[in-house]
Amino acid sequence: MYYYAALERFDRHNGERWVGYARWLGRTDLQRVITLDSMLCPPVIHVESGEDWEFVAQEEFMLDYFTDLDFVLRRAAEHPRAQVVAVARNPSDAEVSDFPHANFEFAGFDLVDTGFTASAILGNSRFAGVFKDSELSAESGLIPSRERAFEICDALRRRFPDRKLAQCHVWAMWRYTGDL
Numbered sequence: 001m002y003y004y005a006a007l008e009r010f011d012r013h014n015g016e017r018w019v020g021y022a023r024w025l026g027r028t029d030l031q032r033v034i035t036l037d038s039m040l041c042p043p044v045i046h047v048e049s050g051e052d053w054e055f056v057a058q059e060e061f062m063l064d065y066f067t068d069l070d071f072v073l074r075r076a077a078e079h080p081r082a083q084v085v086a087v088a089r090n091p092s093d094a095e096v097s098d099f100p101h102a103n104f105e106f107a108g109f110d111l112v113d114t115g116f117t118a119s120a121i122l123g124n125s126r127f128a129g130v131f132k133d134s135e136l137s138a139e140s141g142l143i144p145s146r147e148r149a150f151e152i153c154d155a156l157r158r159r160f161p162d163r164k165l166a167q168c169h170v171w172a173m174w175r176y177t178g179d180l
Contacts, residue, residue, distance in 0.1 A: 001088065002087065003087050005064055005072065005084070006043065006044045006045045006072055006076035006079060006085075007034075007042065007043055008044055008079075008081055009032065009041070009081045010033045010034075012031075021040075025122075025133055025141075026133050027136060027141070031138060034083065034107045034140045034141065035119045036087065036110055037116075037117070037123050039117065041083075043064035045064060045072060047063060055071045060114075061115050064116075069084075073178075077180045083176065085174060087171050087173050087174075089169050090170050091146070091171075095172065105174065106173075107137075107173040108141075108149075109143045109144075110171045110173055111152060112169060112171055113164060113167070113168050120152075120156055122141055123165070125163070127156055127159070135148065142173060149170045150170055156168065
């Protein structure tokens with residue numbers, strides 16, 4: 001199942017916030033960060049009316065994720081710094097390779113806690129020895145390989161069983177490249 005969201009862009013146009021983050025991460029080569037971490041890329045579309053509810057993902061903590069791409073594109077057009085993404089939780093190889101939309105490019109894999117508040121790979125909670133920041137894609141800040149993302153996820157769960165953020169999901173992410 002694919003869901004769609006409009007998130008605030010996080011890139012060099014964010015000024016000092018971006019410079020500080022890239023410096024902290026040790027990746028000044030990053031072009032942008034695309035993440036479900038709501039502190040870095042907060043959702044810009046929220047349920048505003050009863051009619052919106054028919055498009056909301058029917059899963060816990062997913063009130064800002066929608067099942068209808070056209071709905072998200074219409075609403076995202078109201079936000080000049082929005083980036084539309086498509087996501088799939090714990091995707092199979094087929095879900096990644098058979099993604100059905102031509103106006104999207106694959107961005108990579110994020111590892112996010114169940115409440116969508118923090119990314120295990122991009123947030124301020126660091127997990128020493130599980131992965132290296134150099135593994136993150138310069139184009140998106142995400143893990144480029146599905147296999148590697150699941151390896152990191154499994155290692156986090158094993159090595160940090162008492163840390164909530166380590167109990168995360170792997171999310172495949174695609175970035176919309178068409179016009180809003």
